[in-house]
Amino acid sequence: xxTSIAGIGQxxxxxRSGRSELQLAIxxxxxxxxxxxxxxxxxxxxxxxxxxxxxEAAILNALGLPRLTxxxxxxxxxxxxxxxxxQACAAIEAGLASCIVFYRALNAxxxxxxxxxxxxxxEENGQLVNRQMEPPGDVYSAPFGLLVPxxxxxxxxxxxxxxxxxxxxxxxxxxxxxxxxxRAYANANPRALxxxxxxxxxQYLAGRIISEPLRLYDYCLxxxxxxxIVITSKEKAKSLRSRTVDVLAAQQYVHPGSVPMFLxxxxxxxxxxxxxxxxxxRRAGVSAQEIDVAMFYDATSIMxxxxxxxxxxxxxxxxxxxxTSGGNGPGGRLxxxxxxxxxxxxxxxxxxxxxxxVRQLRGESPNQVDCxxxxxxxxxxxxxxxxxx
Amino acid sequence: xxxxxxxxxxxDQPFWRHLAAGQLHLNACEACGxxxxxxxxxxxxxxxxxxxxxxxxxxxxxQSYTTVRxxxxxxLTSAVxxxxxxxxxxxxxxxxxxxxxxxxxxxxxxxxxxxxxxSYDARFALPFFVPVAQVQP
Numbered sequence: 001x002x003t004s005i006a007g008i009g010q011x012x013x014x015x016r017s018g019r020s021e022l023q024l025a026i027x028x029x030x031x032x033x034x035x036x037x038x039x040x041x042x043x044x045x046x047x048x049x050x051x052x053x054x055x056e057a058a059i060l061n062a063l064g065l066p067r068l069t070x071x072x073x074x075x076x077x078x079x080x081x082x083x084x085x086x087q088a089c090a091a092i093e094a095g096l097a098s099c100i101v102f103y104r105a106l107n108a109x110x111x112x113x114x115x116x117x118x119x120x121x122x123e124e125n126g127q128l129v130n131r132q133m134e135p136p137g138d139v140y141s142a143p144f145g146l147l148v149p150x151x152x153x154x155x156x157x158x159x160x161x162x163x164x165x166x167x168x169x170x171x172x173x174x175x176x177x178x179x180x181x182x183r184a185y186a187n188a189n190p191r192a193l194x195x196x197x198x199x200x201x202x203q204y205l206a207g208r209i210i211s212e213p214l215r216l217y218d219y220c221l222x223x224x225x226x227x228x229i230v231i232t233s234k235e236k237a238k239s240l241r242s243r244t245v246d247v248l249a250a251q252q253y254v255h256p257g258s259v260p261m262f263l264x265x266x267x268x269x270x271x272x273x274x275x276x277x278x279x280x281x282r283r284a285g286v287s288a289q290e291i292d293v294a295m296f297y298d299a300t301s302i303m304x305x306x307x308x309x310x311x312x313x314x315x316x317x318x319x320x321x322x323x324t325s326g327g328n329g330p331g332g333r334l335x336x337x338x339x340x341x342x343x344x345x346x347x348x349x350x351x352x353x354x355x356x357x358v359r360q361l362r363g364e365s366p367n368q369v370d371c372x373x374x375x376x377x378x379x380x381x382x383x384x385x386x387x388x389x
Numbered sequence: 390x391x392x393x394x395x396x397x398x399x400x401d402q403p404f405w406r407h408l409a410a411g412q413l414h415l416n417a418c419e420a421c422g423x424x425x426x427x428x429x430x431x432x433x434x435x436x437x438x439x440x441x442x443x444x445x446x447x448x449x450x451x452q453s454y455t456t457v458r459x460x461x462x463x464x465l466t467s468a469v470x471x472x473x474x475x476x477x478x479x480x481x482x483x484x485x486x487x488x489x490x491x492x493x494x495x496x497x498x499x500x501x502x503x504x505x506x507x508s509y510d511a512r513f514a515l516p517f518f519v520p521v522a523q524v525q526p
Contacts, residue, residue: 154455
């Protein structure tokens with residue numbers, strides 16, 4: 001592609017921001033354009049998730065932007081963390097805009113919590129009632145108590161374990177290795193919500209079961225805050241004083257039953273056909289073996305082994321051995337989620353993982369890897385490869 | 390008591406009306422007969438527009454399951470633990486189901502299941518699935 005990520009900006013990660021989502025979004029956007037070294041008046045495009053409460057109109061008016069010549073939305077939330085980047089890149093390559101900001105603002109702890117069922121349930125006559133039409137928490141699954149994404153992920157995990165004949169103990173070894181490794185990354189990351197809390201394997205195993213086989217530490221953090229990412233043409237990026245990163249490829253790939261929440265797809269032990277990775281790597285002109293550092297959208301830890309296998313970083317069924325032998329850790333074959341991930345840094349719906357990929361390629365990560373390329377995906381539904389400019 | 394009830398206006402739809410009458414019916418293509426779930430206006434196999442509702446065998450296999458131990462709503466504190474299942478019907482579609490409250494089974498992916506419709510009142514019933522070989526009295 002001929003586009004670059006020119007800047008990243010964010011608020012602090014917190015559990016109580018004390019301010020509106022609109023204000024958080026504005027703070028993140030101002031930080032991102034400052035990081036890019038552009039004037040705020042140069043923003044002529046916005047992209048966002050449909051799940052974001054803060055509209056493009058609200059941003060346009062609050063910031064007093066001179067004009068927008070492009071604004072677009074990608075469906076859902078984190079599913080499109082790379083899809084929103086792909087959309088911005090496409091708009092720039094089509095000449096619709098020259099400087100696009102992708103933003104996400106959410107008071108996901110002090111406001112509406114994604115880990116709670118309240119957002120898709122009402123209480124009527126002493127009874128919990130549902131009228132949601134699409135997962136998560138739709139009317140065909142909520143009556144059985146399947147209400148939040150974290151419970152869907154437990155279904156993915158069980159299908160995966162069964163497919164490869166892994167015991168619950170082996171599952172805990174594998175997922176515990178992810179949680180403990182990522183917490184250690186977060187302990188070195190001054191931005192991370194859990195930077196001061198260490199996590200040992202003993203503590204992981206003592207964590208209470210949330211939805212079998214997943215424990216407390218297999219889950220991401222409900223977080224308040226906002227993040228913004230500036231996308232420009234590669235040509236414009238070269239003129240900026242900031243350290244920019246090239247988008248080698250960014251794409252969406254969904255298939256029947258895979259969205260919204262993967263309830264009705266053909267298989268559950270894998271989340272995307274091999275074709276998705278083949279297309280992405282071909283577009284980027286690199287192979288899985290040439291990727292130096294990876295960010296896997298870890299709403300829960302089970303997403304890590306599944307992404308490793310779905311994109312051919314390890315062979316099918318090989319994730320357990322890779323992860324329990326430190327393959328994702330410092331000095332490992334493929335360091336993963338070096339910011340601590342959504343499990344331990346915080347949850348800006350995937351944008352903070354994109355930001356960590358950018359930091360790695362700029363040489364600014366708290367857990368720096370010697371890297372030329374970085375990979376990012378949410379279960380293949382959207383994926384991206386970035387390269388050092 | 391069940392965990393969550395569909396809103397009254399939704400219980401007028403065929404899926405719920407058939408369950409209230411005691412049997413699981415699924416949306417099916419009026420041209421090729423393929424079943425689909427959730428219901429929709431078009432057949433994803435032959436692309437014919439047009440639907441009807443037909444009874445299914447009630448046979449299914451277990452695709453995945455989880456025991457939910459953490460209540461995600463204050464009113465669900467006494468409902469946990471409960472078991473949610475992902476099943477594939479003999480007719481093809483997958484659906485979310487569960488193990489009836491109070492019943493216990495040894496679950497394993499691939500188990501053969503059969504439908505057990507449990508009625509809560511005149512308008513609302515749910516299609517649970519239980520292992521064929523382990524049916525409780």
